[in-house]
Amino acid sequence: xxxxxxxxxxxxxxxxxxxxxxxxxxxxxxxxxxxxxxxxxxxxxxxxxxxxxxxxxxxxxxxxxxxxxxxxxxxxxxxxxxxxxxxxxxxxxxxxxxxxxxxxxxxxxxxxxxxxxxxxxxxxxxxxxxxxxxxxxxxxxxxxxxxxxxxxxxxxxxxxxxxxxxxxxxxxxxxxxxxxxxxxxxxxxxxxxxxxxxxxxxxxxxxxxxxxxxxxxxxxxxxxxxxxxxxxxxxxxxxxxxxxxxxxxxxxxxxxxxxxxxxxxxxxxxxxxxxxxxxxxxxxxxxxxxxxxxxxxxxxxxxxxxxxxxxxxxxxxxxxxxxxxxxxxxxxxxxxxxxxxxxxxxxxxxxxxxxxxxxxxxxxxxxxxxxxxxxxxxxxxxxxxxxxxxxxxxxxxxxxxxxxxxxxxxxxxxxxxxxxxxxxxxxxxxxxxxxxxxxxxxxxxxxxxxxxxxxxxxxxxxxxxxxxxxxxxxxxxxxx
Numbered sequence: 001x002x003x004x005x006x007x008x009x010x011x012x013x014x015x016x017x018x019x020x021x022x023x024x025x026x027x028x029x030x031x032x033x034x035x036x037x038x039x040x041x042x043x044x045x046x047x048x049x050x051x052x053x054x055x056x057x058x059x060x061x062x063x064x065x066x067x068x069x070x071x072x073x074x075x076x077x078x079x080x081x082x083x084x085x086x087x088x089x090x091x092x093x094x095x096x097x098x099x100x101x102x103x104x105x106x107x108x109x110x111x112x113x114x115x116x117x118x119x120x121x122x123x124x125x126x127x128x129x130x131x132x133x134x135x136x137x138x139x140x141x142x143x144x145x146x147x148x149x150x151x152x153x154x155x156x157x158x159x160x161x162x163x164x165x166x167x168x169x170x171x172x173x174x175x176x177x178x179x180x181x182x183x184x185x186x187x188x189x190x191x192x193x194x195x196x197x198x199x200x201x202x203x204x205x206x207x208x209x210x211x212x213x214x215x216x217x218x219x220x221x222x223x224x225x226x227x228x229x230x231x232x233x234x235x236x237x238x239x240x241x242x243x244x245x246x247x248x249x250x251x252x253x254x255x256x257x258x259x260x261x262x263x264x265x266x267x268x269x270x271x272x273x274x275x276x277x278x279x280x281x282x283x284x285x286x287x288x289x290x291x292x293x294x295x296x297x298x299x300x301x302x303x304x305x306x307x308x309x310x311x312x313x314x315x316x317x318x319x320x321x322x323x324x325x326x327x328x329x330x331x332x333x334x335x336x337x338x339x340x341x342x343x344x345x346x347x348x349x350x351x352x353x354x355x356x357x358x359x360x361x362x363x364x365x366x367x368x369x370x371x372x373x374x375x376x377x378x379x380x381x382x383x384x385x386x387x388x389x390x391x392x393x394x395x396x397x398x399x400x401x402x403x404x405x406x407x408x409x410x411x412x413x414x415x416x417x418x419x420x421x422x423x424x425x426x427x428x429x430x431x432x433x434x435x436x437x438x439x440x441x442x443x444x445x446x447x448x449x450x451x452x453x454x455x456x457x458x459x460x461x462x463x464x465x466x467x468x469x470x471x472x473x474x475x476x477x478x479x480x
Contacts, residue, residue, distance in 0.1 A: 035337025046084035058247040062346020063311035065339035067302035074298035086315035091422035092262035113252035116307040117259035123300025130293025143385035148398040151378025156405030169361025176203030176365025203362035207232035241353040250310035264426030401429025
């Protein structure tokens, strides 16, 4: 089933215990509302992470809509999901920019070329899973490995907050962080779910007001970083940007040495996709295992398509799974509508210029939360799967890999190529674990369930899986 949804009941109401299945819909005005809600849910992370990676957020928003529609077509409408910007590539991308010239057009092309190669690898992994079965992934990436990779991806980005964003405006970073704390933790319902986005908007407005009340941010010098006085918000490009037009596309520059730095993110994407697909299957009470390989391959193909025009890497989003869990509406019609909305947003360069002007201090306050939450999701995978760290096979390679990522430690291979941070940590973690397992004569772990795959939040919240489990439990109680 790709198109042709049947109306659920009268199209207006849900009886207790009922859900709107992927091949059903409510009335079209209601579906438009649900589609818009999915756009809001994905919006924060989908434009924050392109900003962090130095990519065009307008292209990312537009291509997330294209990627979502492509995903739904490949999985034949069986798995409702939104594909937004992946956080897993941030560390590798920042390492690439440090090597290849920083925030330049040439570096942009190398970054998207590396992401394109990672998308191809992910697509091939999806094909392998489709034909060999999802058990092969559970064997190669058991919970101890998946949790470790997710943790080092999050904590390995700590230096970005400390060295790049926070010093730009430490007081606004602190205020944004505290406001976001309150919104995410203390505010319930949908507003709390998009608390990071709202916190960013509030920080943006406060930065604009601070420029007019207090003037420029004072000079900064901590012995290693020196910053001249500067305004927090620069809206000069917003005024000159047209209301309607194509975003700034660019072609990728594929280099093998660059691709190696982002390939570790593929492991996290496989874990995300399996965890999210399993969560959707539990919510809709359907067997989705035959579509896991398709979902992984679809995410990889979507990443190839988006990066081919200068867009960001994609992944399935836990935030949108959380919306489905809250509303009990799993119709893929809502996701097609959300994709169309996102494409429309991307066709406004003025909107893109406004997003790109987000102050660095505000990004510091937001990313300190996002990166920390991503890291702790790795610990969540360990706890849920009762990983035994009294076993040196688990403790030694995992701990070493995380420290190399957090450092970030650099390993110089030649004058033009090095491994560092997340890339180096992932290689040591995964390779070290399986090498030591062979030396110790341990068999491959038995395939696990959904939890064994790990379920990391696409945009960093991880709320979807928890909500999914709660929703499924509520459904079973209602049905019983």
